[in-house]
Amino acid sequence: MRWSAAGVGGGSVLFAVLALRVWAVFIDPDPWPSDGAMGGPSSAHWLGTDAVGRDLFLRVVESTEAFVGPGLVACAVALLLGTLAGAAVGYVPDHPVSKVLRGVLTLLSAWPRLVLVVVLLAVFLAGVSDPSAWAPARVYVLGALVGLSFVPQVAGVLSERVAHFRRARFVDAARAHGLTDVAILGRHILWANCRQLLLRQACSVFGAFLLVETSLSYLGDYGVPEPRPSWGNILADMRSAVVRSGGIAGDSGWVEAARSGGLLGVVVPSLAIVATIAGALALAEYFAQRDAEA
Amino acid sequence: MRPALAYLARRATGLAAVVGVSSALLGALLLFAPGSPVAEQGLAAWLGGFWRGVFAGDLGPSYRGIPVLDLVGRGAATTLPIVGFALLLSLTGALGIVLGLGDRVAALSRPLRLGLHGLSLVPVFLLGYVALVVFGVPPDGPRRWWAAVFILAVGDGTLSDVILGLDAERRRLVEQDFVHSMRLRGLPLVRRLAPHLALPLAQLLAARLVFLLSGVLVLEMVLGIQGLGLMGYRAAVKADFTLLVAIAVGLTGLVAAVQLGVDALRVAVDPRVRKDSRQTARGSV
16 A cells, blocks of 8 residues: 555544544543642643643643544444435435435535534434433534534535446446346445545544534533533633733733743644644545545 | 526525425424424424514514524624625635636645645634634724634635635636637637636535535634624524524525525526526536
8 A cells, every 4th residue: 555645644643643542541530730720831741731720731632532432423424324325326316215315415415514513412402301411422422413414525425426437337247247236336336436535535524523523612512511621622711811911912922821831722732633633634635646546 | 488597496496495494304303302492383383483484574582582583684794794705805815826826826736735725724713713812803893803704714724625626627727629729819818718717616605605604603603703603502502493493594595595696607607508408407416
């Protein structure tokens, strides 16, 4: 297998994120240091402490819990439902089920993705008897809903590809050899000719999930609830601590923010979000290149 | 009826059906939310009441005590100009880069793509956060409004998508035989190429609109702009489902209306649609 710069870079970033996720398993979930709130960086606390005295570095590492597993749930939902719908619409476009599916996909794609996710999440939380009991699992529900919101995109690109191969000569040959439609579709079209496309979509969904999770966690109500950390809610915590002197770029803002430890609390989660999304998209680009070469 | 009008009428009916079925689907979802008006009244009764209310201009009060449609109107008056100016800004920037650099865009393709991807990778919520925390954008006034427009035009991949889409279209176009012929004859290209670029450009912008609407919703919440996003989010948190559905259906209607505008443009620039709308409509779906 030939790796490009995008593949190596994206793969490395996602591998590092997975390694942090494994490390997070061994972290004491509630480290309350005695050094006080908004402490600057030190040998004990590499990034300093937050507004209530928690170690920022450990919270940044622990935050991987908030999106790695749920992000994979989002990928699984998007790929599973998107593949089923896209394969049906592309392979048997005139079947009544395909027509209904096309209508449902058109409806889902007409809604802005975040609106769809927030509406579904609001209905879900209104429907459960004790929303606080669902707090730990809420981010996995969010993953499933984000995955659902990507089904039209995955199904759309896949159905075009399947429709393209449906009339290919190798499909006629396979049919002449007595292969069933399921075998032709599964093995010869989806596996042999669409897997790079699906991997590309999976990487895009993972990056998009991180974006939605951190956005909602930053806003508070539907993301990862405190005290569990997320890069989004760390940024929200730091915001009030750092906005002084008209922002970091204001008079003595950098100095004040650096002294208080707030600067690293803003910069590190921000860079982590951008780097992880970049990694996911670089890997998507790598799969796109492989797809084009195939 | 003339083929073009028949084509537009069919598309309008289809898009109206999408909006109507969207509201029914949202209503069906709300059956699972205890305390929602749908759970209390039943889906058919609620749906009938909702659309009667929309056409009568009265959907009742929101959780804030202000009529729902008034709130949606105020929100739209804030949100839509931001989205419109952001589209305009990204389009102007993309046209400047693609037409200004011409063939050099292809030569610069790799670094340009990497640079633009890098810039566009930054989510709008993070750009909004940077505007607040780093640059201290004030909580009201024109600076915040223009910050929202700029962030939306650049972030979440908008600018890079428009540039790359526009450049791909330009490259496809300049390889056409009639363009070679015009070049050889020394005829001015811009005036003749504009209609050929108009439709793909409109399609590109219409496709970006759905993403931009998602982006503006987050951005309004981060920057505290009282638009549809902030209202919708608060409606969800306060379980004001009528307001939430009104906003969601309104946004779906907006997407459908823009799509209809693209179809009208297709009729204007594509003679095949005017000649035989049925065949082209089938091909374009």
